[in-house]
Amino acid sequence: MNTLVFWAIGILSAILLIYGACLVTHRLYFSPLAHFPGSKLVAATAWYETLVDITSNNFHEILLDMHRQYGPIIRCSPWEISISDTEYYTKLYVPAGIRHTNSAVQRFGFGLEDTIATTSDHDLHQLRRRPLEKYLSRQSITQAEAVIREKTRLLDGRLGGMRGTGSFVRLDQAYSAYLGDITVELTVGESSQMLEEADFAPEWHNIIRSILLVNPVIRNFPFLGRLLKLVPMGLMRRAYPRIAAFKMWDVLGRDKVDAITSELAEEVVPQKASFFHSLLRSDLPAFEKQAGRLSAEAVGVFGGGTINPSSALTFITFHVFNDAQIHRRLQESLTEVMACYPQRSPTWVDLEQVPYLAACVKEGLRMNCQFRRSARIAPHTELYYRDWAIPKNTSVAMAIYNMHYDPHVFPDPFTFRPERWLGDIDPRMHRSFVPWGKGSRDCPGKNLASAELYICIGTLFRPGGPYSLQVALKDCDETDFALLRESEFGVFPYGSRGLSVIFD
Numbered sequence: 001m002n003t004l005v006f007w008a009i010g011i012l013s014a015i016l017l018i019y020g021a022c023l024v025t026h027r028l029y030f031s032p033l034a035h036f037p038g039s040k041l042v043a044a045t046a047w048y049e050t051l052v053d054i055t056s057n058n059f060h061e062i063l064l065d066m067h068r069q070y071g072p073i074i075r076c077s078p079w080e081i082s083i084s085d086t087e088y089y090t091k092l093y094v095p096a097g098i099r100h101t102n103s104a105v106q107r108f109g110f111g112l113e114d115t116i117a118t119t120s121d122h123d124l125h126q127l128r129r130r131p132l133e134k135y136l137s138r139q140s141i142t143q144a145e146a147v148i149r150e151k152t153r154l155l156d157g158r159l160g161g162m163r164g165t166g167s168f169v170r171l172d173q174a175y176s177a178y179l180g181d182i183t184v185e186l187t188v189g190e191s192s193q194m195l196e197e198a199d200f201a202p203e204w205h206n207i208i209r210s211i212l213l214v215n216p217v218i219r220n221f222p223f224l225g226r227l228l229k230l231v232p233m234g235l236m237r238r239a240y241p242r243i244a245a246f247k248m249w250d251v252l253g254r255d256k257v258d259a260i261t262s263e264l265a266e267e268v269v270p271q272k273a274s275f276f277h278s279l280l281r282s283d284l285p286a287f288e289k290q291a292g293r294l295s296a297e298a299v300g301v302f303g304g305g306t307i308n309p310s311s312a313l314t315f316i317t318f319h320v321f322n323d324a325q326i327h328r329r330l331q332e333s334l335t336e337v338m339a340c341y342p343q344r345s346p347t348w349v350d351l352e353q354v355p356y357l358a359a360c361v362k363e364g365l366r367m368n369c370q371f372r373r374s375a376r377i378a379p380h381t382e383l384y385y386r387d388w389a390i391p392k393n394t395s396v397a398m399a400i401y402n403m404h405y406d407p408h409v410f411p412d413p414f415t416f417r418p419e420r421w422l423g424d425i426d427p428r429m430h431r432s433f434v435p436w437g438k439g440s441r442d443c444p445g446k447n448l449a450s451a452e453l454y455i456c457i458g459t460l461f462r463p464g465g466p467y468s469l470q471v472a473l474k475d476c477d478e479t480d481f482a483l484l485r486e487s488e489f490g491v492f493p494y495g496s497r498g499l500s501v502i503f504d
């Protein structure tokens, strides 16, 4: 019996070994990508990237080194090409009318495969994306601006009330509550009232942070997410609170969509319009309105709507507080535009015209950007880069990070320096600055996020506002905001103490 098991294991190992050797030989010598330059290791196996991803988390740096060694076009996995050349960015990330673009990355496990961000097929992606794009277009953002202004006044009032009291507050948590309230109101027409809670609902902040921190593991092993969905919540909370937080988010999405669906079925006229109300009333095909898909979409939009803007706001606020000169200059620059506040609030467009405010926002978006490369596939056409023909149906990726941190375009790229955006600037900076991505899969929330950043920072840093020069950072420094780069977007370190300030 023992000999039999021994033989079975031996034969199985031999088969696996031969299979592995054939696979690697095919990838290295016979694949249509075999002639592209790059490291043999990454061409042979994607496990190397997985290993880096969940241990040292610096594959993006390794990729940059490979570009330095092998040139602007390299093979970065058995099935993917990476290009590092700003000029090519708008040729790869094209509008839907130019050519079909599938996406290559399954971003999440946890059953979020059916959302706009995780739909690979071009046509289905366009069908799903169009309503959100329309809902968040620059024209429609006027409606959103009213909500943003209302929530900003609330935040401003709460923080203003603390001036001179010596109390301290976690601003990163306050921002997550602020952005969560805006996103929930716009997407499901309901006020989540987190801004009104005494401590700004820290559990919401913890949920969104957990997602970013757990993302590298789930990205590499998406089946884990699906498996974990089956584990009872109580058990998961005890075993792994971070993942339990994600599950709570999932439940939230499902509850909200179920509530709107029954509201519409009972013909209750909702007080407010929202993205999901209009989506459910629209003529989208029935299969697109299935509860499971829409709740995943809600989870995705709550996430997109809170995580990135919250992280950008926290990052910018820290860097402004951390440098008295930047702080003073920002405040002075807002004197005129905020002169009539609170009787009249300036619009997003008014605030965009304030050069120093715009410089702070841009510098924040430059540094706090999408770090991971984003791959696209042209299913029907070959792509051409210089003398290279890339076979159709190949994943081709570029990384915003490589462009935003290019020291030739942005000298001293790891330093927050708004001044670099003022005066006569190097035109390459405009070409290299793509915080929202480009093309048919760029960020549909860019207008909303931009309006939030301008209105919130403009209001809170105005002369006489809550962020007067008497506000001081408490128990935090630069190390708490050094962005980790292994998630999709920058995330603050695991041990980050958050952004605490004291209102003297």
Ligand code: HEM
Residues within 6 Å of the ligand: 116, 117, 118, 129, 183, 300, 301, 304, 305, 306, 308, 309, 312, 365, 368, 369, 370, 374, 375, 435, 436, 437, 440, 441, 442, 443, 444, 445, 446, 448, 449
């Ligand atoms: C500072 C804030 C934000 C930044 C920097 C940002 C950045 C981005 C980027 C770079 C992409 C493209 C990803 C890729 O090509 O792989 C993206 C996609 C996306 N973003 Fe944002 N985003 C922000 C805020 C928002 C907001 C407020 C929402 C929603 C309300 C949102 C929803 C989405 C969605 C749904 C996608 C997927 C689009 C698609 O695949 O077609 N984002 N975002």
